[in-house]
Amino acid sequence: MAKQPDRLKKAKKAGKIQQAKHAKTKQAKKKTIVNRRKYSRVDTSVKVRIQKYNKEDKTFITDAGMSKNVSAGGLLLAYDKLLQLGSFVMVSFTLPGSTDEELDFVGKIVRVELMPDGIYEYGIMFMRKTPGEYEKLHQYVFDAL
Numbered sequence: 001m002a003k004q005p006d007r008l009k010k011a012k013k014a015g016k017i018q019q020a021k022h023a024k025t026k027q028a029k030k031k032t033i034v035n036r037r038k039y040s041r042v043d044t045s046v047k048v049r050i051q052k053y054n055k056e057d058k059t060f061i062t063d064a065g066m067s068k069n070v071s072a073g074g075l076l077l078a079y080d081k082l083l084q085l086g087s088f089v090m091v092s093f094t095l096p097g098s099t100d101e102e103l104d105f106v107g108k109i110v111r112v113e114l115m116p117d118g119i120y121e122y123g124i125m126f127m128r129k130t131p132g133e134y135e136k137l138h139q140y141v142f143d144a145l
Helices: 006-013 023-028 131-144
Strands: 047-054 059-071 074-079 088-093 103-114 120-128
Touching: 047 074, 059 131, 074 088, 074 103, 088 120, 103 131
Parallel strands: none
Antiparallel strands: 047 059, 047 088, 059 074, 074 120, 088 103, 103 120
16 A cells, blocks of 8 residues: 555544545445436427417417427427416427427426526426327327437
């Protein structure tokens, strides 16, 4: 075993440096990463129509953003305007390669993150899904995996 410099010995004695008692201790601390998501996601970039309720004049405002990924349970939306965490929006989009009409979902904003380029990313969880629309989205994700 190599000799340790005096200052290192003093630091250990003072409790400023702690050593692992066994080499196995470090291995035991390694954590296994577990995917806790209920639904698998696939990267999908499509135009998403957003409708949000304007309380001031009691009307719906329609705008558009882009999806970054989708799952049977929600989507990640890139949008240049601030939306409130916990608010509800109606999102409509057509899946790539689909000739069907738009899929429409009521969603709740469950995550908001401002990106360095000034665009917001929103995690939107679908709240109301008709069986037909849910099946189309689920099949799209399944086929893309």
